[in-house]
Amino acid sequence: MTYDCLIVGAGPAGLSAALHLAWHNRKVLVLDRRSGPLFYTLSKLENVPGMPGQRGVEIMKNLRAQAEAMGAEVKKASIVKASGELGKFMLESATGETFSGTTLLLATGVARFHPTVDGDYTQCLAYAGKCNLFYCPDCEAPETDGKDTLVIATGSSAGAIGTIKHLANHATRLTLLMTSDAPFKEHHKNYLEENKIELIYGEIAAFEGKKGCLDAVLLKEGQRLEHEAYFVSSPKIPRSDLAAQLGISVRESGHAEPKSQRGDTDIPGVWIAGDLRPMTQQVAVAMGTGNIAAVHIDQFLLGH
Ligand SMILES: Cc1cc2nc3c(=O)[nH]c(=O)nc-3n(C[C@H](O)[C@H](O)[C@H](O)COP(=O)(O)OP(=O)(O)OC[C@H]3O[C@@H](n4cnc5c(N)ncnc54)[C@H](O)[C@@H]3O)c2cc1C
Structure with a gap:
């Protein structure tokens, strides 16, 4: 099966994008190895608009439930290889599973020390x-x-x-x-x-x-x-290995380079969102960049 969009990363960016795409009847699969910060954040987040005092784990649970209720699939997998081109992107997991998609969204976040x-x-x-x-x-x-x-x-x-x-x-x-x-x-x-x-x-x-x-x-x-x-x-190292494999430009800081504020890249059919982009790390920003990427992926698929 070929998905309309494969998303790597089930943080706020990837799940917000999945929600929008699934809402617009796109077949979307989110792949994640569960190493994002909010999976272990039990303290209350005070700056996420509309969600006063929610814990990171609750935000993750709610975002995932909302995206899945809309029809998005979320699967545990550690993706080690990304290849292909518009219409036939391929992701491979550490256990050898493969997934194919017409478009790709990378929302892999940053690693902290x-x-x-x-x-x-x-x-x-x-x-x-x-x-x-x-x-x-x-x-x-x-x-x-x-x-x-x-x-x-x-x-x-x-x-x-x-x-x-x-x-x-x-x-x-x-x-x-x-x-x-x-x-x-x-x-x-x-x-x-x-x-x-x-x-x-x-x-x-x-x-x-x-x-x-x-x-x-x-x-x-x-x-x-x-x-x-x-x-x-601590230094924050963007997880840009998959972006680099696909040929996306990576800055000296390690952030993947978007072509525009929409999060599209110089590789047609590949978008980036969230902390992977060179901007501040915040849940609301991750959600916003995930959402704007998804809006443009959907519009792109309409004309594709
Ligand atoms: C301790 C802590 C507290 C924070 N508190 C706040 C706060 O109070 N308010 C706030 O606004 N922000 C807070 N942040 C920042 C916020 O958590 C991030 O900005 C946000 O999670 C970024 O979302 P994202 O979707 O871009 O990436 P992430 O949430 O990092 O998600 C990326 C996901 O991609 C997955 N992934 C990466 N590579 C692969 C791969 N190859 N295969 C499969 N999966 C992969 C990871 O497992 C991860 O789940 C905090 C961060 C930390 C560390």
Whole structure:
């Protein structure tokens, strides 16, 4: 069977697109390996219009149910290969299943780097997105309002300063923990000094907390960093491997390049949406870019 549209990624972008396409009687299949951030986000999201205080997992459940009720198919699969051209795109899963579609939408999101303990990131997952360990300045900076906050930087010093600047408008006190020895530019150091932000270099020995809430970060050097809120500053690596396989231009940042605001690309019949596009990471933005891509895929199919 050839689908009108194959979508890789069942995050807010992919599912919003699936809803629109299924509503317009398109045969649409969404393939996902369930590694998106909202699958594990138990804390309430306060900035998604029309959904005050919903948890990430609830948003995912509702979006999926709405798309499926409209007729979209959603299937668990990790896609490792994308090939073909307009009218006959082919996706292959890690287990060797193949799927064919007239058009393709890639909504594969970004990968984030959690703080690690001896290279192991899984210890952090007990707290990530669950209570007071945050990741996304554009979405979650206000969560630090009035709180003594530790920024845990797993990437560059410039990235850490960017996160600090976001939080400076909210947190009462900021401390920066650099988990690597990334050097600081002079003006960034001056910024920290001028704003009385303590800079600590250290390796994490353990996370201490209960029921998803982090109480303290213990350093190998012996320090115990106890704060009210914790914010990870990490590089975000767009999952653009499938886009690259299809020949879509990929920016130095790793984001796939759209040809226009509609999310179409320089490969006819392939669209991109959500965090994979070079724009801020937010649920509402992901939904909007998924929706606009779907509107144009449907219009494209009308004339095809
Ligand atoms: C901890 C945390 C908290 C956040 N809180 C907020 C918030 O409060 N408000 C807000 O607006 N935003 C928040 N965000 C950001 C928001 O979650 C993202 O902007 C949004 O999920 C992006 O949607 P997306 O559909 O583009 O990608 P994603 O949600 O990342 O979904 C992409 C999907 O593609 C799948 N995928 C990728 N590659 C493949 C492949 N090869 N094969 C199969 N499947 C694949 C993944 O499994 C994933 O499920 C938060 C993010 C994090 C990490």
